[in-house]
Amino acid sequence: MKILVCISQVPDTTTKIILKDNDTAINSQGTTYIINPYDEWYALVRAIELKESGIATEIHLVTVGKADIEPVIRKALALGGDEAIRIDAESIDPYQTAVYIADYTKSAGYDLVLCGKESIDYNNGTTGVLLAELLDMDYIGFATSVKIEGNVAIVNREIEGGEETDSCNLPVVIACQKGVAEARIPNMRGIMAARTRPLKVIAPSAITPLTAILSYELPPAKAGVKLVSADNMDELVALLHTEAKSI
Amino acid sequence: MSVIVLVEHTGGNIKKKSFEAVQYAAQIAQQTATTVTAVVLGSIADAEMEALGNYGASKVIHIADNRLDELHARAYTTALVNIARAEDSKIIITLYDINGRAVAPRVAAQLKAGIVAGALSYPNLEKGFAIKKSVFSGKAFAWVNVLSDVKVIMLMPNTFQLSKTDGKATIEKQDISFSEKDFGIKVTAVNKVTGEIALTDATLVVSGGRGMKGPENWGLIEDLAKELGAATACSRPVADTHWRPHHEHVGQTGGTIRPDLYIAVGISGAIQHLAGVNGSKTIVVINSDPEAPFFKAANYGVVGDAMAVLPKLTAAVKKFKEQHH
Structure with a gap:
């Protein structure tokens, strides 16, 4: 069984967002980039577990980005993965990104596509579903466990107000979240091996984006915390009622 | 040309956040000089759907197929795309929640529509069709401009205050023929959290x-x-x-x-x-x-x-x- 894991690179969680060019762009100078945590901790690690248990034979990683994201892909390869594919384009339109990946994936014969439930930069959570639609595959989002039995994926997923267990024939796209696997750190052997694993670069297909970001805004600064004495909870409740109007 | 909005319900009770989505759709319909068609899927009573009129829907399309009581995203997509095509709709709205996120991108791909995931504002039509959303996990906001003719918006729940009107909606029953692959995912067990607030x-x-x-x-x-x-x-x-x-x-x-x-x-x-x-x-x-x-x-x-x-x-x-x- 061949697994494809979709990897996105994102600014590290602790990055302070600074705007530039009249608020039309994010200043990326000095930003540390990481593998999107949902892609890494859950999707990629689960793929590695499936290979370790003999269910998967091969793991490929795919990403959309320019050459400067290669260190992040090498890090993903150091965790596990036999080969990486970088689609040489920059895109923040989910449809465009999904078409790039779908056009590569169509003829590549993957049985399972894993991705994170969303990326922590643009927080869309749309690429995986779009990919499934473009590939005419089923999609299971918000997965909390992923098992493979023969040609069938058995998946627990979060639903509105609870959880359900689904079964679905392969191939399928599954978007992973907490529960699917436990985070790992790459070991020295993996880091050394990653240097020699193939990282293919392919040209993007011609597709125009359907959305564009016009400008950014930073949230208004907090007015500052109003401290209430631990012995005066009546005052806190009154403030929540009259001032915050939340109860 | 109506604005289409997907309505969610739990066992026949419409969710509060879906009333919010209908009200949001009504505001956009007013901005774009059209009306709102609410789409309700699965088993639900007419009396419950009539309440959608109070939040601005002028028409409700109900597809009563009880297989739709569970989330089958491809079937939901088929329903929405069929209705959107029949009504020649340019704007389709869902919530930015588990259901909406499984359905809206599929609808968008079929209709070649740009998506706004997690809308926090009405569209700014002076700038094109620009909607505010949260990015970088709340550390910034982006104004996303939808460039395509058809637009798909997932509204962030709990963004707007609800206000009830005495508007009325007509209810129209429809049958849609689904294909086998619309129900490709088999649900083998459901564990709903009961007795506590989701x-x-x-x-x-x-x-x-x-x-x-x-x-x-x-x-x-x-x-x-x-x-x-x-x-x-x-x-x-x-x-x-x-x-x-x-x-x-x-x-x-x-x-x-x-x-x-x-x-x-x-x-x-x-x-x-x-x-x-x-x-x-x-x-x-x-x-x-x-x-x-x-x-x-x-x-x-x-x-x-x-x-x-x-x-x-x-x-x-x-x-x-x-x-x-």
Whole structure:
């Protein structure tokens, strides 16, 4: 069984967002980039577990980005993965990104596509579903466990107000979240091996984006915390009622 | 040319956030000089659907097929795309929640529509079709301009206040022929959380962290939540040590919530935690450490030991409720 894991690179969680060019762009100078945590901790690690248990034979990683994201892909390869594919384009339109990946994936014969439930930069959570639609595959989002039995994926997923267990024939796209696997750190052997694993670069297909970001805004600064004495909870409740109007 | 909006219901009861989506659609319909068609799928009574008129729907299309009582995203997509084509709709709206997120991108791909995931504003038509959304886990906002002729919007729940009108909607029954692949995913077991308020829908949330010391003290969180009618949540260490189930974990790697009120008890406020809750309208932090970073993100703070403060706060809420009834 061949697994494809979709990897996105994102600014590290602790990055302070600074705007530039009249608020039309994010200043990326000095930003540390990481593998999107949902892609890494859950999707990629689960793929590695499936290979370790003999269910998967091969793991490929795919990403959309320019050459400067290669260190992040090498890090993903150091965790596990036999080969990486970088689609040489920059895109923040989910449809465009999904078409790039779908056009590569169509003829590549993957049985399972894993991705994170969303990326922590643009927080869309749309690429995986779009990919499934473009590939005419089923999609299971918000997965909390992923098992493979023969040609069938058995998946627990979060639903509105609870959880359900689904079964679905392969191939399928599954978007992973907490529960699917436990985070790992790459070991020295993996880091050394990653240097020699193939990282293919392919040209993007011609597709125009359907959305564009016009400008950014930073949230208004907090007015500052109003401290209430631990012995005066009546005052806190009154403030929540009259001032915050939340109860 | 109507604005199409997908309505969700639980066992035949329309969700509050879906009324919000209908009201949002009505506002956009007014901006673009058209009307709202609400789409309801699965088993539900007409009387319940009539209420959609009160929030601005002029027509309700009901597809009663009971297979749609469960989320079958491809079947939902088929229904929405069929209706959108029949009505020549240019704007399709769902919620930015588990159901909406499984359906809206598929609809968008079929209709070659740009998507706004997690809309926080009405479209600014002077700038094109620009909608505000949260990015970088709440650290910034982006104005996303939809360039395509057809637009798909997923509305962030709990963004707009509901206001009821005396509007009326007509209900139209439709049958749609689905294909086998619309039901490719078989649901083999369902475990609905009953008797508690779903965290993602809650307007009030009480959340506990390591400062709660151990699971034996969790009753204090539940007491306050019960008195307020709030849902309970927790920070990552609490979920990782299995004091509480994973679905209650909010933060960067857990769930994201945007309640009216978030009360954080014994949570230091790491940036990863804030990423899951910084959309909350009001934040109260209770922590024994006056230097806890969470106080910087809070509206109200109480410095004190959670075990001592919580019973007092619960009692104060109880007293308040008795006085206001």
